Amino acid sequence: MQAWKDYQEKNKDRFLDELLELLRIPSVSANSDHKDDMRKCAEKVQQRLLEAGAATARVYETAGHPVVYAEKIVDPSKPTVLVYGHYDVQPPDPLNLWHSGPFEPVIKDGRIYARGSADDKGQFYMHVKALEILSKTNSLENNIKFLIEGEEEVGSPNLAGFVAAHKDLLKCDVILISDSSMISMETPSIDIGVRGLAYIQVEVTGANRDLHSGVYGGAVANPITLLAKMIASCHDANNHITIPGFYDDVVESTPEERKLMAEAPYDETEYKNDLGVKELWGEKGFTTNERTGIRPTLEINGIWGGYTAEGAKTVLPSKAYAKISARLVPNQSSEKITEMLLQYFKKIAPAGVTVEAYNLHGGEPYMTPIDSKAYKAAAQAIETTFGKKPIPVRGGGSIPICTILEKELGVKIVFMGFGLDSDNLHSPNEKFDLVNFYKGIETIPYFHKYFTS
């Protein structure tokens, strides 16, 4: 559509400026210091949705951070697309590794560097701008609803309640989410599944106070040493997870599925060079794509205890902590694996220490069919603008709200991620390529067109 193209070309600088303005708001949902920033960000999203052509846009209160809802109903008898996204971002630390401020977006080498640029402000904002293009060119033929939440990065604790209480408002024919990546601009892909998540914190206590490591060393359990032993026990020599029952519910992929996966382009040397590692690491018997797509994993996301500042302190600490998470695949249950992890760490605690463990975050694995009208519309839209059929792939990340949304609204989700794996999500120097941002805005109107036709 030339009209779409022309409109975008004429307004592209403003589209970018608006995104940069959003990126300047430090909407870190995990940190309660940012409560006011969260509200400010929600209100800015609401304003932009109205400007883009939404008939109504509203900031809804929740027990946590607010939800933004907006809609443009063209004709109730036409299909309705619900766009889900999130305006909250991951904490920016470690700050010292950023080349520029995480909330001072910089354009460099054709990329937008800022926390949230790809995850997910830059991606949900493509949909806001697609709505604007469709509205201003009078070519919107279906209904669009927006559900932009502020707690995705902390496990969406209040979204299920909100969705359950607003089923009629959110009624739709498909849910469209851009919060994932594609293989590359040359090899577009669509996620057909995301992994689930079970995220816990473990706290190991030895003596009731920090001790002198000379006076007590060798006679009292060191919680760091024993936490290390507990963590070490979780993987065997083949990097299989050893927690009893962990793999019980995994639906193994068929040889055909694995064969199909192996056809996705993958260059191990390039992959290693990008990460700066000499060797990869993972579960024996599976390829890299399989390890990150169809296999469950267990990662230590953080560890701390004792003296961690400059110099030497001869302390035998009282406490040690770890944040530990598992990625889950169909048919594993987040609740079941969370409970399994909590019990495992409590059970294997050696004599001399006590272990507390609790749930921090979770979400179910999710799969979407490739024969739905919505999936086909997404694939056709990408083929239109990229000139290539997208490959269906299994994503490694988690979008815990998928199961909630499907359960409450009774429709399937389609993922149209325009990010790249190299976008440094959750890491310093998160970025989103300008070309991806603009290509996404160009592609999304076609999805609506094909889904409605």
Added chain:
Amino acid sequence: MQAWKDYQEKNKDRFLDELLELLRIPSVSANSDHKDDMRKCAEKVQQRLLEAGAATARVYETAGHPVVYAEKIVDPSKPTVLVYGHYDVQPPDPLNLWHSGPFEPVIKDGRIYARGSADDKGQFYMHVKALEILSKTNSLENNIKFLIEGEEEVGSPNLAGFVAAHKDLLKCDVILISDSSMISMETPSIDIGVRGLAYIQVEVTGANRDLHSGVYGGAVANPITLLAKMIASCHDANNHITIPGFYDDVVESTPEERKLMAEAPYDETEYKNDLGVKELWGEKGFTTNERTGIRPTLEINGIWGGYTAEGAKTVLPSKAYAKISARLVPNQSSEKITEMLLQYFKKIAPAGVTVEAYNLHGGEPYMTPIDSKAYKAAAQAIETTFGKKPIPVRGGGSIPICTILEKELGVKIVFMGFGLDSDNLHSPNEKFDLVNFYKGIETIPYFHKYFTS
């Protein structure tokens, strides 16, 4: 001596006030922010030494924090006692566990709570006040020298150079150190040995940046997981240290020595209750006293990596760190064990990560004979004021400068520690009992008397 007793009784409140003033100076040698506090503390010590009767007292520059030297030469033909102590203190963190400010000393239940109260300001200051008592009552019959350094808690990097350059100045017949503890006021004891120390830092690097644990989890080595495996490999199921060669140079104690050690009072229930643990932990085949006295140990003093703040961040970190130290016994060499630890961690690094390791701190184990005139003088002084013969014991901590002092000055060290193991050295709520402080001041003049007679 009634005159000593009277003088102390009349001046005891001032003695305490002077100590509290010293404790208010945050002389943390490990943290370069406290450089000015270090100088201020050194100058205060110099002033107090002059007031107490030293003929000269001087603050000497070093490449690090200054050294305070003072002397009172009564008669060059008389024996000379060199008192060693340190005015620097350990970092106070974790601050949130202190019941009162670490540098705002509080007297509660007959105890002085403050960082440095026992280690070592409160203890070396007993010697300053003992000098005052001897001077003001005209009963000083030997020569006294003071060497009070400011870098003990960071491994005394500049002391060896200072001592080597000032051998004549420091010439003495014995070195007297109060920087250790006794079993209890009811069971006085004298340390006849201290353990050595080898303290390193290990840095494990996986990918060249923090990664999203969903996108890369399962395919790239997690440096926390692998650091945990490396740490876990250091002790076997009997809590013996598994590092090849670690025990090679250990001089095993004889059955007679172990029998003697077993006679020291020890109540396991009381020990466990004090620490709040249900079970003790340590090397199989040795008692608690042996584990902390005659056996080398390996402790993790600190660990950190990944996300350690509030909430959940799904990061696969690039780096993980640990501070690791070994306590050494005769005849182990700090240098040799340090090198062994560095090589061990580099060598066992699994594929997929790289390991950097470097030395932070060290010191040799030290033993002193119990048949020397100085040891006997110390034992007799304690018997005079405590009414009981002290028990000779092996201390678990380290005083790395012992070997340096003996090597440069050619004389033995005698330890007269008046602290208690429960003083929370290097921990929050460090304390020194008032009764111990005053008993130390009462006892030290007798040491000089018996050593000189």
